[in-house]
Amino acid sequence: MRLAKQIAKHNRLYHAEDSPEVSDAEYDALVRRNAELEAVFPHLVRPDSPSGLVGHDVAASPLRKVAHEVRMMSLDNSFTDEEVAEFVARVRRFLALPDDAEVAMTAEDKIDGLSCSLRYENGRLVRAATRGDGQVGEDVTANVAHIADIPQVLESREHHPPTPSSLEEGVGGGGPTSTPPEVFEIRGEVYMAKADFLALNAAQESKGDKIFANPRNAAAGSLRQKDATVTASRPLRFLAHGWGAASEVPATTQFEMMQKIARWGVPVSPLLVRCTSTENLLAHYRSIGQQRADLLYDIDGVVYKVDRLDWQERLGFVAKAPRWGMAHKFPAERAETTLEAIDIQVGRTGKLTPVGRLKPVLVGGVTVTNVTLHNRDEIGRLGVRIGDRIVIQRAGDVIPQIVENLTRDEPREPYHFPDHCPECQSEAVAEEGEVDVRCTAGLICPAQRVERLKHFVSRAALDIEGLGEKTIVEFYQLGWLESPADIFRLRKRRSDIVGREGWKDKSVDNLLAAIEAKREPDAARLLFGLGIRHVGAVTARDLMKRFVTLPALREVAEAAHHESSPVRGGGPASAGGGDSPSRATPDNSNPYTGPLNHPADAPPPRSGEDAHAELLSIDGVGPVVVEALADFFHEPHNVAVWEDLLCEVSPPPYIVETRASAVAGKIVVFTGKLETMSRDEAKAQAEALGARAAGSVSAKTGLVVAGPGAGSKLKQAAALGIEVIDEAAWAEIVRNAG
Missing domain, CATH: 1.10.150.20 (5' to 3' exonuclease, C-terminal subdomain)
Known part of the structure; x- marks a missing residue:
């Protein structure tokens, strides 16, 4: 839950507020860690898991909302050559192609900008929208009118972009003219060149205005303006990388379609090439990496896409990304700094987590001031002490992380991990077999009490609307909340709450009504x-x-x-x-x-x-x-x-109502990646159908539902002669249940 909240917070800051607190590599690492945990513990996948989300909602935006006719997806990420090779192999397996079959792909630099969709009707621009949450974005039509790279009318012309440094075939040359379809939605990135970004920040500083953290933030903040004249004053540019809704797609390959878009007058990357082998994909990735510092704009990786459009259609999509595309991210950047302090934070379960406070250091355009030290054992492994010179990087399982202690051998007193809780002074110990040190005070520890109250009202628990983290902390500090039962006694505090900042009669009554609605909670x-x-x-x-x-x-x-x-x-x-x-x-x-x-x-x-x-x-x-x-x-x-x-609540007996179904009385095992629902939802469906969801396959198993990536459980089912179905067949069973 904590990881999901972190990702949701950074999504909001990045997509909705243009004020990220972490680098792209840090964010990618959090998402990657979430995916790894979901793969190992699929039964813990949350309904609102970040793995199924794209961007962020635009509820707070001053701009008009726009629904995308075709959802704007994101891309899955890879970080190693092996993952790229597996991506190509996975495409072959899905399409049932021979191992030696050619799988041509396009490869292009992944620009670090703001996703934007341009809808043309009869060749004329009628609407521009940001990605938003992938389904609903913001209308920025008036704003993009001031971006010179975005034509108001598509042209039918030959196009000669700069010759790319390619391995096989790059976008270039002339070719026949092409008339745009009746409806065609071009998608790409609005960005700001590095030199323009530096000039803008210099101008902002001279006027005493906001300084942007990096070019991506500057581009996003400039485009998402209610006043289009502000956008007009900013040096924004655009590069196309694909398309969305289209009355016709006048090409059979990704590469050919991008050439046509270029001929219509919309810029595409000069580094876009077509490759026919994994080796050439990786070679182009390294070539772009070598040019990265000299490019006019920021990039954070290379994007690969299956070239044949009929194959793209067959491959389709998973929850938030196409199976036919992948982003190959560049390695983390590193920097040297000083560890100035080690603070101890106490979590909901009493875990003492050490956090390193750093002398601020710029790593790839982002200022890093904190680093997690995980636990007592990690401090011992690194041998870090206050005052050490360390090397940090913005990638890994938990980000940012320390990768090297440069002054480890200096003769100084080692850091002594506390044996008492810094919040309540109770004894802190590590239980047998565990590395984490925990406060033993439980609910009498102030830090644990607040965190547990937040957990108690969270969405997966009692889900009390209006009682968020900020309110929990406020009421706790006032002495109104010390235990879960106090929540149900807040009605006695109504007169005290009304009149406080942000609280009026209606909002207080709404909160109290939401609390009263949970008097008979789900057990x-x-x-x-x-x-x-x-x-x-x-x-x-x-x-x-x-x-x-x-x-x-x-x-x-x-x-x-x-x-x-x-x-x-x-x-x-x-x-x-x-x-x-x-x-x-x-x-x-x-x-x-x-x-x-x-x-x-x-x-x-x-x-x-x-x-x-x-x-x-x-x-x-x-x-x-x-x-x-x-x-x-x-x-x-x-x-x-x-x-x-x-004494405050009366949860009724927990009785799961079941429906008549073909799986009633059976033990069902879900394995592999579920694409239309979480593992938690799948288990709930099984229970509602009178079945029991189990985590392992045995002779008692009655049915196995297998998604992509199913492994040993699928083999066990085959060996035992157990029926195996896919997710679509399971959905049919659910639909047909009485």
Whole structure:
């Protein structure tokens, strides 16, 4: 969730506000890390995963919204030669081509600008729009009228662009004239040349106006102006790289179509070439890399596209990108600086994360001031201390990262990682087998309390509209929120909230209504919202399907404690932290609050061994989850928070309604990449159809749904003779269910 929020934030800053805080390489690394995690843990893929999003919504834009007739997609990225070779091989496999079949592709420099779509009707420009979120952009027709590279009327003419440095065939030469189709939408990048960017910033500085961070920001800020005269005063340019909606595509290849666009008077890259082998693609990539510093504009990689348009049509698209295209990014840039301090941040689960504060350094046009140090072991591996000279780069699993300590051998005292929480001074320890050091205070730690409150109201948990992170922090600092139960007591604070900055009668009433609407929350969402370690949204649903009510789950978890490892540390018990006693006691007359009652004829409570075994019998629940549940209910302050909350809310029994279907009663396994839904959604569909979604294939498996990239599970299914279908066939089963 934290990674998804990071990516969403940087999407907003980059696409909607033109004020990025991180470099392109940093952003790419975050997206790459998200994709890697989703590949390893497909059941944790979020419905709003960044892997399925393009750009950012334009809700806050002063410009008029425009719907794209054909969605403006982004491209998947590669970073190594091996990934490029696999991309070509993947195209061959998808098209069922022989290994030695020629797969021609175009290759061109990936300009770092603002995506823009130009719609021409009968050769005349009628609309220009930014990409936005790929489906809806901003109308910038009046603005592009001031960009000299963008013709108002397409011409039928021969075109002789600069001769490219190509390996096989570059855009050039004349050729026959071509009349533009009735409707043709040209897509490309609005950019600002490096020299023009420097001149603009010098002029801005002399006037005391905003200084732009890099040419891309300058181009975006200049184009997305409500006042087109501002755009007219800025030196913007345009390069085409493709097309969208078209009444006709008068070519059979990507390369030929780009030549026609050039002949119509729209600039295309002089470095665009057609290659017929992976080796030539990579050679052109290196050639462009060598020219990068001398180019007139910023680029961040090379784009490859399958040349044959009929093959592009067959290959189609995944969630947000075409299968027939890929961006090959350049390696990260590095810089040397000084580590000035190491701060410790405490997260929702108590994890102590060290953050290095750097002497600001410019890396590829972006100023870097912070670097994550991951954990105690990483500090030891790097041997970093305050004052060390270090080398950082803007790429890797977590960005930016330290790649070298230049003063490691200098005789100075090593950095001592804290053994107490910097927020509450409770003991901080690393549990056996873990590298992360965590505060043991749980909910009484102020840092954890705020982060857990944010998690409790988040979209995947209770999803309380209007109660965002900023409001949580504000109300916490006022002393109004210390535990989840306090959220449901905010109605008593109505008169205090009204009149505060940003709060009027209507907004306060809307917030309180949203809170009241969650008085009978979904039990699985409530369980997930409590932030118990290792209990994610899917695991919470699996647990509630077995136990139906929260008290039943608590009873088993408490019994299982005797079979689990004892929890470490802890602090004084309290209801939601602080010195306040529990505000309420469980009402045993409410069947959904407090501990269970056991009448005389009820079966005896489970033994610890039985409870432990019962939890482990649930698909997807392992020893780590069992121990986390047992530890949670063993801590008095956690129990106090639990009971206090259940005096405010009454989650109904968790009963999954099922529909009659062809898979009812079967065990279904999803494997490979799902392209139309998340793994979480797929499991929910299976459950709604009366099936059980499992994570591994066995003799008991009744059906396997396989997407692209399916591996060992597909082989296991074949060996066991289990039926295998694709995602489209699964969608048909869902549609036909009663």
